[in-house]
Ligand SMILES: NC(=O)c1ccc[n+]([C@@H]2O[C@H](COP(=O)([O-])OP(=O)(O)OC[C@H]3O[C@@H](n4cnc5c(N)ncnc54)[C@H](O)[C@@H]3O)[C@@H](O)[C@H]2O)c1
């Protein structure tokens with residue numbers, strides 16, 4: 001399959017004639033060729049996005065752009081089979097996850113932002129003036145302009161739409177740089193979004209890599225007005241430097257080392273079910289996934305045994321079962337994750353279960369699989385406790401008091417999310433509020449309402465997305481003061 005860039009309403013190869021392989025992570029085999037955007041295509045894409053703002057799209061009211069978002073959602077639903085094929089080919093996620101979560105949620109994102117924008121209130125005040133009269137002050141919101149969306153590899157459709165939905169609802173135009181690991185969905189979105197918005201140049205896709213490539217060309221382009229980025233913290237820092245030139249606005253969703261706290265009074269069934277999903281879902285490649293679990297000492301052994309049993313349900317391979325543990329996204333990422341597995345043993349922690357490469361036979365022998373892995377006896381300062389691994393693994397540690405565990409959970413440079421498991425709801429509220437994170441769940445995980453604030457603090461991000469928070473980022477406000 002040939003995967004192309006999408007610029008000003010048409011699919012294009014790169015002018016330098018370069019391409020790279022699209023690889024099936026379950027087999028390591030090439031399943032497609034991605035045509036790279038050179039600097040010239042990135043410039044064309046930004047120019048097309050800028051030009052679209054001066055045309056009919058740029059003059060639309062948010063009621064109209066919201067309607068366009070609704071049409072895009074309908075088009076995603078109509079082409080659900082194509083998205084299912086693209087997402088499964090790129091990531092080898094279980095099909096039911098894509099058809100029950102990624103696609104309906106992707107469409108829901110467009111609808112939700114359309115609805116939020118249509119009810120977005122402005123400000124208006126009557127203000128007394130020094131001469132005894134009054135002024136009427138009100139605000140109008142306008143699109144920010146050309147937005148660059150630089151996207152990660154773990155949820156191709158969802159994390160792209162999470163940006164493009166509000167961008168378009170607010171009347172902006174977009175140039176998307178998808179991850180080099182997952183080129184298909186973005187390419188498919190070209191057609192789908194153009195069908196919904198009806199104007200070329202509003203949505204563009206430039207395929208290629210990050211540094212000294214499409215990612216950097218895009219974020220350095222002075223005609224880009226704002227940059228929204230989801231990915232690793234180090235990449236965020238590199239993009240922030242580019243954004244400084246021209247004082248462009250940024251919204252960052254970055255890495256995490258998310259803790260979970262399980263109190264002795266927790267419903268153990270609920271905690272094990274929730275946390276095994278949180279550790280192993282998408283083979284641990286979820287920004288919100290748990291990589292540290294603190295368990296109150298009286299239930300520590302029971303919890304560890306139950307988690308190890310739950311890990312057995314996530315069988316590496318592509319089995320068609322509900323909970324199979326698919327491959328990591330690339331050979332390079334598997335190398336990174338596996339480098340932590342022996343390091344965990346050298347640094348001290350005990351491997352309770354997993355810790356290596358599974359035996360896989362048949363077509364998937366060349367796939368990027370690793371075993372689901374749990375470590376215990378981890379010292380707080382160990383590397384595996386501090387660095388984001390982004391694999392199906394976590395550390396489990398005992399604790400003795402609420403104050404102690406709050407301090408341990410917060411002792412990280414990250415601040416994306418946490419979860420607290422207890423039947424004592426008063427404690428649940430108290431501990432959740434003490435977590436220095438953007439999102440904290442009590443007795444659940446990844447339960448999301450798309451209208452609410454989402455994002456992280458510290459090294460986990462800048463700003464919040466979701467509902468009105470996204471609209472704030474994607475609009476500029478003008479304050480108009482009329483002396484009466
Ligand atoms: N906080 C969140 O909401 C959230 C959500 C999903 C993933 N993540 C994080 O994303 C990471 C995994 O995704 P990833 O590995 O794709 O991230 P990554 O930072 O390696 O890549 C993300 C994107 O940035 C591009 N890029 C890389 N270097 C660049 C540069 N110098 N200039 C411009 N673009 C550049 C890449 O090509 C890719 O499109 C993890 O750290 C995870 O926690 C965070």
Ligand SMILES: O=C/C=C/C=C(\O)C(=O)O
Pocket residue numbers: 105154155158285286287288448454
């Ligand atoms: O890897 C992080 C995934 C985040 C996805 C969402 O926040 C969502 O779709 O609700």
